[in-house]
Amino acid sequence: MALVVAAAALLSMGFFGSSYPASQTRPSPTHDSLAYLFCALLAVNYVTLRETDARLLVEKILHAFVASTVAALVLGWFLSEWTEVNVLYYGVRWQHLSNNPNQFALIALPLPFLALHYLHQHPLGLRAFLVFFAALLAMILGWKSRSDALVAAWLLGGFFVGGALLYDVKMTYGLFQWRPTGPCLSAPCRWLSTILVLTLLCGSGWYFRPTMLGVLGALAPVLISQPPLPPGETAPRIGNDSPANSNDGVVSAVDRAQVSRRGALWRNSVAAILHEPVFGLGPGAHSGFNGPFEGEEAHNTFLDWGTQTGIVGLSLLLAYSSWIFYTVVRCRNPSITGMLLAIGLFSMFHFTLRQPIFWLLPLLAIDLAAPRPNEKKT
Template structure:
């Protein structure tokens, strides 16, 4: 009994680990649950517990994904350090604080390295667990942010107009909602004929509905493009999760087609106003201001962000233009962690709200090239195995990242690795059932 108790303890930890990871990822965007003034909340605690429970897990040091994550981490650490300690900041400008970004990058890199090195990546259970964890977070958000709002001090609504879940702003929640319909599609297309698809369908619809309610234009644009690409998944044959390869059940195809249609149609309808701004411009006054790189006057007041929402196209263009100027100042090494763009001018302590541009200002062109190479490799590995709904999820995630800095988010690091593992394992099962010549 004494000898078997450690084995039983390890087995229990390995059973709990996927739940810790799924819940940790879902609650990692629940910034309203964090300790005041600290980047530590329920999601971060759960992810730390997951790291502890996987210390004894079997390793797969030959994983190509692990090599790529380690290479990106090494390049990032090298150039971020060079940018901060070697590059001289422009005269008269105050270097922004680097601690917040540094800690977030280290935490996310450790999570990604740990996930890539373990042999069991829970590919058979994690997609469904993430959907169930999302449902749990929604119930908790309703309880704390609606029913007990006065006592908890939390609110699921952003200025009474946009759904923000347990996050501090709707865009944080949008990142959580983004991959969930694609995971639902992946599971639906691989269920056997007699399995009930009701809950998967409802969870996919719940993610779509709350995502639209967040009114995130980046999310709807990502879903619009991702939904069109995911339609390729309706053709061909796919392996079930527990049986040999067969044609997907017609009922599952119809449900998947309905989810894809709703994703594209609903997102296109919600994005129509932004499309008008993009195609017709934001007006003569706004256009004049953006030519000079000044967009602070387009922002709403802290208590009334309506103007900022209406002029977000012009604001993004200003921030991106100033970020490009910052990249040109130190193209080789970058400027180190921290925000280096600005509303009125470069080096004004604002983020560009664009993952590639923000990373370019921090780690230089070499760091940006390493990031692009890593993300492209992941997309290619998934696409070449014809898992189009997973490739669509990656494309949607990359599109979303062009409007926000995502490298501080554990979801942005883990979800692409999960998509890769799902494609690799399913691809292996495909080869197993092919007839021998």
């Protein structure tokens, strides 16, 4: 609650107390303000219901995702002509029932890690297999969204969880002289978890390969030759309205242009922060491709928040995120820790503060990572 009040105060001070360049038009604060209000109401509502066992929510979340997938196929595929809903963004990228693939990517991001947590906490059975297949479905559709930030986040979180799973195997089979005091995975659940982690890593690595080649081509043009853009063709914009993120495996000048434009947005967002460094400029998009104050987002949660609330708000967000991460790490729950790492990386390439799931997941992570009363802390 204190964070909500502080954020509201900082946004108000930034909007009413900042000076905007006379040659630029201040963006409307309505869209961001309403989104923040909605997220705050959901977060406060979750806090009031935290006495409910959070572990029951994991199964419900994964089941709800499967149900939403069925609804998306019916409304946005089979009945698309009648409903005017389309599950494919520009006929290429899976967007589910959201407005764009990046929103869906954030929804799919935590599901494999929540499934791994469920397998760690529950015995093998029909429910465990349902959760396992729900996670596989989330990964397949997540890859079909062709979100580079999502697959990069899954790689980071997956490597962390995979390392923890290897450590658990070493401890369990006596490769060392002692075993962890916390609960270990049963053999069947360990196999399901191993399959899930390997699928997450291999699939994400395969889909991230073209992007990595593009980044290497942008950073090392001498090593990877890039053809120039055809005359009159411009690079696609970065963000929610970009249909060109196709991961077709071809290293092109478009990849270099995207890296360059992303860098421009980040540099110009820093310039906007320096214009009003203390309390920021209030709600709205304050970056740009050619300079600050062009009404573009930085597509970086921390930089965008810094332009809106200044160094004070940015420090508050970093402190809150660090506290959440430290609390979960202390509980030594690798699945939930990997999920937080993935969310953190994803947030570096998208502005996630307007999405309710960004605020609800950290609260859920704390509840899930906390050991049960009959469990010993490791």
